[in-house]
Amino acid sequence: MRTALVIGTGLIGTSAALALAGRGVRVHLMDHDPAQARTAAARGAGTDQAPDGPVDLAIVAVPPAHVAATLDGAIRGGLARAYLDVASVKGGPRRELEALGCDLSGYLGTHPMAGRERSGPMAAIADLFEGRPWVLTPTRETDTEVLNLALELVALCRAVPVVMDADAHDRAVALVSHTPQLISSMVAARLRGADDTAVRLCGQGIRDVTRIAASDPRMWLDILSANPGPVADVLAGVAADLDETVRALRALESADEDKRAGGVAGIEDVLRRGNDGRARVPGKHGAAPATYETVIVLIGDQPGELARIFADAGRAGVNIEDVRIEHATGQQSGLIQLMVEPSAAAALAATLRDRGWAVRQ
Ligand SMILES: NC(=O)C1=CN([C@@H]2O[C@H](COP(=O)(O)OP(=O)(O)OC[C@H]3O[C@@H](n4cnc5c(N)ncnc54)[C@H](O)[C@@H]3O)[C@@H](O)[C@H]2O)C=CC1
Numbered sequence: 001m002r003t004a005l006v007i008g009t010g011l012i013g014t015s016a017a018l019a020l021a022g023r024g025v026r027v028h029l030m031d032h033d034p035a036q037a038r039t040a041a042a043r044g045a046g047t048d049q050a051p052d053g054p055v056d057l058a059i060v061a062v063p064p065a066h067v068a069a070t071l072d073g074a075i076r077g078g079l080a081r082a083y084l085d086v087a088s089v090k091g092g093p094r095r096e097l098e099a100l101g102c103d104l105s106g107y108l109g110t111h112p113m114a115g116r117e118r119s120g121p122m123a124a125i126a127d128l129f130e131g132r133p134w135v136l137t138p139t140r141e142t143d144t145e146v147l148n149l150a151l152e153l154v155a156l157c158r159a160v161p162v163v164m165d166a167d168a169h170d171r172a173v174a175l176v177s178h179t180p181q182l183i184s185s186m187v188a189a190r191l192r193g194a195d196d197t198a199v200r201l202c203g204q205g206i207r208d209v210t211r212i213a214a215s216d217p218r219m220w221l222d223i224l225s226a227n228p229g230p231v232a233d234v235l236a237g238v239a240a241d242l243d244e245t246v247r248a249l250r251a252l253e254s255a256d257e258d259k260r261a262g263g264v265a266g267i268e269d270v271l272r273r274g275n276d277g278r279a280r281v282p283g284k285h286g287a288a289p290a291t292y293e294t295v296i297v298l299i300g301d302q303p304g305e306l307a308r309i310f311a312d313a314g315r316a317g318v319n320i321e322d323v324r325i326e327h328a329t330g331q332q333s334g335l336i337q338l339m340v341e342p343s344a345a346a347a348l349a350a351t352l353r354d355r356g357w358a359v360r361q
Pocket residue numbers: 007008009010011012013030031032033036061062063064066070086087088089111112113114115116118119120121219223
């Protein structure tokens with residue numbers, strides 16, 4: 001691929017453009033708000049000048065409701081040899097394109113499974129897609145050349161291609177992305193009018209569960225509006241679990257021992273099913289779920305502490321597989337959790353202790 005056109009230079013479009021431009025592709029940037037394309041160009045994602053002929057690949061990265069009309073315009077204008085979109089929902093845009101009478105042989109619906117809580121070109125990063133699944137939804141009418149260009153884009157962005165049917169994709173993302181967003185928002189919404197004294201007690205659990213509740217509501221309204229049925233189906237299952245759990249908790253308040261035992265069984269059931277589901281979440285780079293051992297260390301909230309602890313772990317010859325920091329409310333210190341291969345945990349803890357760190361575990 002030598003030339004590309006990104007239409008919609010927000011978070012996703014500009015991130016893809018940065019990755020392509022960084023690997024030598026000439027990228028043209030277009031947005032219905034020219035200021036967004038200018039900002040993306042200023043960040044080194046390409047040029048906001050229009051191409052003077054058809055580019056190799058056009059990447060449409062606009063909100064789902066505008067995908068079909070934008071693609072239809074681009075295809076009719078002959079802007080590229082091949083076209084793809086990156087919208088979070090795949091079935092609806094394809095059906096809209098069909099209804100518009102568009103020639104779909106040069107089009108492929110795709111979806112990179114990577115995002116951030118922020119929107120717009122300033123939030124874009126070149127390595128956003130590294131190691132993440134990028135779904136491709138070819139059909140029998142998709143030209144091989146288009147599929148090959150899409151695979152080249154995915155490779156240039158260092159993502160991992162996954163081929164799926166469009167409607168199966170929409171059901172899958174309802175389960176793993178769209179419903180979790182709503183549940184996170186609902187948990188966070190409990191905090192809105194909560195007492196300050198309660199909010200001060202927030203720990204890592206609620207931070208983990210509500211991280212994505214900070215996302216842009218307009219973007220999620222667009223996504224949920226394009227996938228309402230599958231999300232409602234998953235949420236109805238969650239609602240059934242909620243009803244059961246409320247009943248089980250009320251039973252725990254009962255004076256009747258049998259009722260209390262039933263309540264315990266109900267709560268245990270949902271917690272154990274949660275363990276089973278969590279164990280299925282893939283590990284880093286899509287690998288099988290990994291079980292790491294965690295070494296917990298007290299660190300000061302001051303410049304250079306993280307660099308120092310990582311350098312000391314390097315001295316122990318230990319690869320840190322994952323890391324989390326738990327900040328203590330109102331204190332200039334926190335706990336860092338270093339996740340490592342179980343066989344490396346003891347050596348890491350010993351080296352860190354020798355070098356003066358307060359190792360908790
Ligand atoms: N944000 C995320 O986490 C992810 C989003 N996506 C999908 O990527 C697409 C873009 O999302 P973001 O980059 O997050 O949104 P964004 O809000 O950061 O950027 C969207 C851009 O599209 C432009 N735009 C809107 N309508 C347009 C039109 N008709 N013609 C040309 N430009 C237009 C806007 O001015 C804006 O610059 C959406 O379809 C979204 O579903 C896919 C994966 C992850």
